[in-house]
Amino acid sequence: MLLGDLGADVIKIEKPGSGDDTRSWGPPFVGDNSTYFLSVNRNKKSVAVDIKHPDGQQILQQLISQSDVVVENFIPGKLDSLGLGYSSITTYNPSIIYCSISGYGPTGPYAKRAGYDVIASAVGGLMNITGPHDGEPAKVGVAITDLATGLYAQGAIMAALLHRQTTGKGQKIDCNLLSTQVACLVNVASAYLNAEVEPRRWGTAHANIVPYEAFRTAGGSPIVVGAGNNQHFDILCNVMGVEHLKSDERFSDNSKRVQHRTQLISELANRFLELTTGEWLDRLDGCGIPYGPINTMEQVFTDPQVRHSQLVREIEQNDGNRVHIIGHPVQYSDVDPEVRLPPPLLGEHTEEILLSTLGYDRDTVDTLNKSRTIQLHAGEKFTTAA
Incomplete structure (x- = not known):
């Protein structure tokens, strides 16, 4: 075709x-x-x-x-x-x-x-x-x-x-x-072949980047956000009004954020539940980090x-x-x-x-x-x- x-x-x-x-x-x-x-x-x-x-x-x-x-x-x-x-x-x-x-x-x-x-x-x-x-x-x-x-x-x-x-x-x-x-x-095979890391299932999350997954909100479909570097993480914290996480030593770089995934995701998940998906999308608009809602087919083709x-x-x-x-x-x-x-x-x-x-x-x-x-x-x- x-x-x-x-x-x-x-x-x-x-x-x-x-x-x-x-x-x-x-x-x-x-x-x-x-x-x-x-x-x-x-x-x-x-x-x-x-x-x-x-x-x-x-x-x-x-x-x-x-x-x-x-x-x-x-x-x-x-x-x-x-x-x-x-x-x-x-x-x-x-x-x-x-x-x-x-x-x-x-x-x-x-x-x-x-x-x-x-x-x-x-x-x-x-x-x-x-x-x-x-x-x-x-x-x-x-x-x-x-x-x-x-x-x-x-x-x-x-x-x-x-x-x-x-x-x-x-x-x-x-x-x-x-x-x-x-x-x-690709990267999953490389992790196993070079470091003998047997992968696990992560749902919408990423094995090597945190945060990089879907979050539920106060209303609407879940929203997906990603922070591929420290600048992205700082921007996300500012947009979400959780600036204190930037100065937390546990989250100071990606490797530490991966190590302390559970604590960080819990903080972010609770904050996302305070606003609707639409409100978060408005806040994230133009911020420079990757984000988007999980769309239905109807939403895809009206996007x-x-x-x-x-x-x-x-x-x-x-x-x-x-x-x-x-x-x-x-x-x-x-x-x-x-x-x-x-x-x-x-x-x-x-x-x-x-x-x-x-x-x-x-x-x-x-x-x-x-x-x-x-x-x-x-x-x-x-x-x-x-």
């Missing part, structure tokens, strides 16, 4: 009849598609092909022969058995960039395991450090390991394209959820900065349904990443790609459709032949 935002012509290959599993991950739905599917499939064309059928494999081979990049997320080895693995593809498109995304990588004891975000976040340690203090492990509210792996894949593909432009050579890229998750442990950034786009699908999606979050001085295509209906572009891109004639397309090797449009409902 991100590559599509930047101008790539993306063809999404789906299974006839059911398509991408996430189409059914609901409710809620808009038409026949879940809002989950709508969130990550803009700027793609949907081609429904049964890749188990020899004719379907031929269609993919023809598409790949004209493509710059292949991205696939099958269990390692599956596409090799269908003649669609990297070694097979390089015989007719040696400059291809072939990006495989799996749960655990192409080799090793877990290679054949199915990969899902929540499992990778568990095995990779994220769940063990997420959740309330002294509470149970928790998952992050979105599939953050999936998202981070997609971001790593995007960067790797862009780097491989640049390498090919320089050398003329394509290559295979392997990204996996577990490696991504371990890499995303003045979010509205100013114009992140929300409305677009109409070909079934007439209008959907709202989040646009590209990065701004460029010379280009404007566009929402050029709505999230596609299942098989919406099969006919277009076969006729226009691959040069099939109408009779061949009709024959493939009748044999259920392809699906021409979302209105057709059938179970793919075994």
Whole structure:
């Protein structure tokens, strides 16, 4: 999707009849598609092909022969058995960039395991450090390991394209959820590897910075404040009217504030309870330290900065349904990443790609459709032949 935002012509290959599993991950739905599917499939064309059928494999081979990049997320080895693995593809498109995304990588004891975000976040340690203090492990509210792996894949593909432009050579890229998750442990991993510190769950708090967490108030949602240095701490104390804490030796620098976390947080928590969130936000406005309320979705999308950034786009699908999606979050001085295509209906572009891109004639397309090797449009409902 991100590559599509930047101008790539993306063809999404789906299974006839059911398509991408996430189409059914609901409710809620808009038409026949879940809002989950709508969130990550803009700027793609949907081609429904049964890749188990020899004719379907031929269609993919023809598409790949004209493509710059292949991205696939099958269990390692599956596409090799269908003649669609990297070694097979390089015989007719040696400059291809072939990006495989799996749960655990192409080799090793877990290679054949199915990969899902929540499992990778568990095995990779994220769940063990997420959740309330002294509470149970928790998952992050979105599939953050999936998202981070997609971001790593995007960067790797862009780097491989640049390498090919320089050398003329394509290559295979392997990204996996577990490696991504371990890499995303960053400072927590460093503390363990270098100081043998086994992390704990801190809720909204930070293991190495105090104060840096959410506080309840006299009314409204909790507020989050952070003091990353002594100047920030002094400002916070002044804003809150607790100037005496600045001269307390226990809180004179961050390492001491971490050491005496319980006493300091207790003082601040009691003070925050004296005013509402709105009143605290007014006091903190323009002070120079990081702060903000914990917003609901309604509050997020009415937030003045979010509205100013114009992140929300409305677009109409070909079934007439209008959907709202989040646009590209990065701004460029010379280009404007566009929402050029709505999230596609299942098989919406099969006919277009076969006729226009691959040069099939109408009779061949009709024959493939009748044999259920392809699906021409979302209105057709059938179970793919075994």
